[in-house]
Amino acid sequence: MSILILAEHNNEEVKSSTLNTIGAASKISSDIEVLVVGSNTESVCKEISSYQHIKKVLSLNNMDYEHAIAEKIEPVIMSIADNYSHIFAPATTFGKNVMPRVAVKLDVAQISDVISVESEDTFIRPIYAGNALATVKSNDLKKVITIRPTSFDVVAKEGGSGIVEDLQFDSNKSQSEFVDREESKSDRPELSTARIVVSGGRGLQSADNFKLINDIADKLNAAIGASRAAVDAGYVSNDYQVGQTGKVVVPDLYIAVGISGAIQHLAGMKESKIIVAINKDEEAPIFNIADYGLSADLFEALPQLSSELDKLNSIEK
């Protein structure tokens, strides 16, 4: 039983979602090969080849693949799919874009957003925004799976000695063309892997007020998140959104400020270890899942929190 993993990377670095996906695959096999499609990916391939369990890294390294275009990656996977019983990718926007194409070309039903690998054909995945968990068994010969990264430990970054092999594939023309990308740049930890996340909702009232969230995040070395309402209102950009149709986060500490706690938001954060809610409405549903609730006006509470954190830091110094 050999598993192929489609690696997510940005041509320079391996994304942590790839490490979680290898971690998930290692639950059922130690015969794991990784496909790296990209441009100037020598260092990415080399790095992955040293991860535990990795037998082989297949590299398609070509300028044509600099940007991840699903229509171009899918035929690459199809050219080697015969060799594997399972094909895994992270359930990120990258993996979600490519994998259903592979599934339909193989005529198999994809299992999306897996949170537990029970056996080689049985998996658990959330449905209805996480209000139910489905234990499903695939009766297809090949399993095409996307993995929810936050549900699996990352693979050890050493201990493997995989070989890197160049893949021969004639690049195909696609009818989609990359134009440009607007990536939010920040020095803060990445939202999906941060140890602490401070999220703001509609209660913040403006983009300018989000500075209050930034300030707390800086003091806790935290990532910033947001509700859909805050993104829709333009307080922050879409990549901050946590929830059913945004990102899933599982930090040690999640602080929800001015967020009511709609199920679609909870779908993205309710597995966090400790949840703090700050909301002026005592009845807000977010308090039902919070470990620590503070019923207060955020415009008073956040400046106070900031100075309390300063006090802590000065004691420690």
Added chain:
Amino acid sequence: MKILVTVKRVIDYNVQVRVKSDNSGVEKENVKMSMNPPDENAVEEALRIKEAGKADEIIILSIGDDKCQETIRTALAMGADRGILVKANDEIEPLSVSKIVAKIAETENPGLILMGKQAIDDDSNQTAQMTSALLDWPQATFASKIEMEENTAIVTREIDEGLERIKVNMPFIASCDLRLNEPRYASLPNIMKAKKKPIDIKSTEELGIDTKPRIENLKISEPPTRQKGVMVSDVAELVQKLKYEAKVI
């Protein structure tokens, strides 16, 4: 140009979904059903493209039981022209749905197919990508902006890193995000008018598509519930608790 829009009938997003006690599924009896939210955005986008003079007919496609006609009517009341219902079991998988959509596209020849990015019941996020692969049309997933040009379109996609813009040739498939637009409400006169709009009913047999499920639901269970925590009286207490009790800061 024709636009084909898919709409799925799902449990309304405001309903607190309950798992059946025998773990066979979720409670669907006497539960409010609605159009899958991003499918409303897909309908709205089609209407705007037509209103801009870039399309002349909007066809609504739903796959499921007879009640899906209500969902189709909702889209017709928003302004779409006609509907197609393909009757199938309501647990039909994205793999089969994509085959049906592709089949209908082959006969209707739309210049554009608009779908939702994700059905909020199965949360699969697969059908548009699968349909694109079957038809060999370009895919523009997670679209938050669609700019139609002569024979191409520029689509802004919401990705984990931020936003990406791609250029796609027509015909193409887009999967719509909730931020694509603000769906309109149907006016009363339009609801009345929609009652007279045609809905064509087809079966999967007639289309020659095998919809046998590939995935077996062994068990649908309740997720673990979180214990409700405590309320703190002020910020100082909160910080103390986080530092010394939870030890997370």
